[in-house]
Amino acid sequence: MSSRGRRDRDPRDPRGVSAASSARGSSRSRRDADAERPRGRRDAERERARREAAEALPVDLARVKREPGTGTGVWGGSGTAAPAAPVRVKREREPDGDSDPEPEPAVRYGRFDPEDQRSRHCPYLDTINKSVLDFDFEKLCSISLSHINVYACLVCGKYFQGRGLKSHAYIHSVQLSHHVFLNLHTLKFYCLPDNYEIIDSSLEDITYVLKPTFTAQHIAHLDKQAKLSRAYDGTTYLPGIVGLNNIKANDYANAVLQALSNVPPLRNYFLEEENYRHIQRPPGDIMFLLVQRFGELMRKLWNPRNFKAHVSPHEMLQAVVLCSKKNFQITKQGDGVEFLSWFLNALHAALGGTKRKKKTIVTDVFQGSMRIFTKKLPHPDLVGLGREWGCCGAVGDVGKNPTIVNFPITNVDLREYLSEEVQAAHSHTTYDLIANIVHDGKPSEGSYRIHVLHHGTGKWYELQDLQVTDILPQMITLSEAYIQIWKRREEDETNQQGA
Numbered sequence: 001m002s003s004r005g006r007r008d009r010d011p012r013d014p015r016g017v018s019a020a021s022s023a024r025g026s027s028r029s030r031r032d033a034d035a036e037r038p039r040g041r042r043d044a045e046r047e048r049a050r051r052e053a054a055e056a057l058p059v060d061l062a063r064v065k066r067e068p069g070t071g072t073g074v075w076g077g078s079g080t081a082a083p084a085a086p087v088r089v090k091r092e093r094e095p096d097g098d099s100d101p102e103p104e105p106a107v108r109y110g111r112f113d114p115e116d117q118r119s120r121h122c123p124y125l126d127t128i129n130k131s132v133l134d135f136d137f138e139k140l141c142s143i144s145l146s147h148i149n150v151y152a153c154l155v156c157g158k159y160f161q162g163r164g165l166k167s168h169a170y171i172h173s174v175q176l177s178h179h180v181f182l183n184l185h186t187l188k189f190y191c192l193p194d195n196y197e198i199i200d201s202s203l204e205d206i207t208y209v210l211k212p213t214f215t216a217q218h219i220a221h222l223d224k225q226a227k228l229s230r231a232y233d234g235t236t237y238l239p240g241i242v243g244l245n246n247i248k249a250n251d252y253a254n255a256v257l258q259a260l261s262n263v264p265p266l267r268n269y270f271l272e273e274e275n276y277r278h279i280q281r282p283p284g285d286i287m288f289l290l291v292q293r294f295g296e297l298m299r300k301l302w303n304p305r306n307f308k309a310h311v312s313p314h315e316m317l318q319a320v321v322l323c324s325k326k327n328f329q330i331t332k333q334g335d336g337v338e339f340l341s342w343f344l345n346a347l348h349a350a351l352g353g354t355k356r357k358k359k360t361i362v363t364d365v366f367q368g369s370m371r372i373f374t375k376k377l378p379h380p381d382l383v384g385l386g387r388e389w390g391c392c393g394a395v396g397d398v399g400k401n402p403t404i405v406n407f408p409i410t411n412v413d414l415r416e417y418l419s420e421e422v423q424a425a426h427s428h429t430t431y432d433l434i435a436n437i438v439h440d441g442k443p444s445e446g447s448y449r450i451h452v453l454h455h456g457t458g459k460w461y462e463l464q465d466l467q468v469t470d471i472l473p474q475m476i477t478l479s480e481a482y483i484q485i486w487k488r489r490e491e492d493e494t495n496q497q498g499a
Helices: 027-056 168-176 201-210 214-220 253-261 264-271 288-301 314-323 336-350 361-366 420-425 473-478
Strands: 150-153 157-160 179-185 189-190 196-200 429-439 445-455 461-464 467-471 482-486
Touching: 150 168, 157 168, 157 253, 196 420, 201 361, 253 264, 253 288, 253 314, 253 429, 253 445, 253 461, 253 473, 253 482, 264 361, 288 461, 336 361, 336 482, 467 473
Parallel strands: none
Antiparallel strands: 150 157, 150 179, 179 189, 189 196, 429 445, 429 482, 445 461, 461 467
């Protein structure tokens, strides 16, 4: 049969009568046929999908929702269905109790997957060497010298930047197989090069050494605590009676900082960081760095869980050099009185205090008025010169008066030397010595050491840089005292031990 006479059977014709169409028709008939064919195909596919969905999912009449504007739904009464329009069924998805949730893929190199099961089972924790950990120095990358995103290697103790593929910490972990690192800012531990966070309670002592914290209850019992603490290397020490490292010629600053750390009201204020954290300072003000570093040093000196029985004031002294515009340096000997005067005034200003109106913890502890009487004590060989300091050798050279002044160290009544306002405000004017700074040698050179009273034990200790020894109170009056700090005795206080 020719193609011209070929007849196609129409499957939609219920009587089986096929409609013949000519292969060559008019252009209009061909366009109509081409447009009708895809429309019919789409309707057929849509109807087939509807039937398959109806067979696969049993329709719950309570969950069938009527589509607005379509007229679809279930007819009541006679049970006949709505004509012509397909029914769209919205079925609420029920949770499948047997199916497990799909695990989220672990994201590497810079991001941490909280579901990583390796976090609590790190196999490299036994490689941590706590004896080499020292967090007293400036937090700088040992290669790039950057402060940003610094990590400490807990195997060798060195500082490195970043933990990405090309970072110094990542390269260090691959080259030397050092895998455990601590972020010095967030206090989180990571394993490199696998780059997952380590969660283990055995690492809490490391974070406490890096950033000690004190509660109000702990601070209240500091002066009643006489228990020795044991460092990681096995040495014992008293919290607060800890040696400070002399980097080169900063013993004058060490003695002053040790003295201030044993003044209870000032110490208690800086042990709790919340006391000064929210103080507002002008943009670009560097003086507040002095407050932050002094608070960090106080918490390290009084930390009962140190890894070693000494502290390096490196960051504190760097802040002193910066804020004093190099008037006080690490490499050059300074005067203890000048440093103490500048430091207290700088702390007061950094805490937002002013000369008269606004007070701070510094003025509450140290500021007051006193009537001062001086008596000239000339050198026996220089009678008649009338100087408080005797001259030795050439004009301009200053020497110390070698006269020994014997003085009590407890229960000293200073009422007659106090102003009338102070006498009226305080009924108790008896003072006890708590710190005695000693200068040995020539005035422009020499060395500094300090005697401090530990309130918990009632014993006196002598500190000279890293050396800490106990001392008899009778020996204090035989020293060449340069700066002394006295504490007014309260009503409920008893005589200190060793008086």
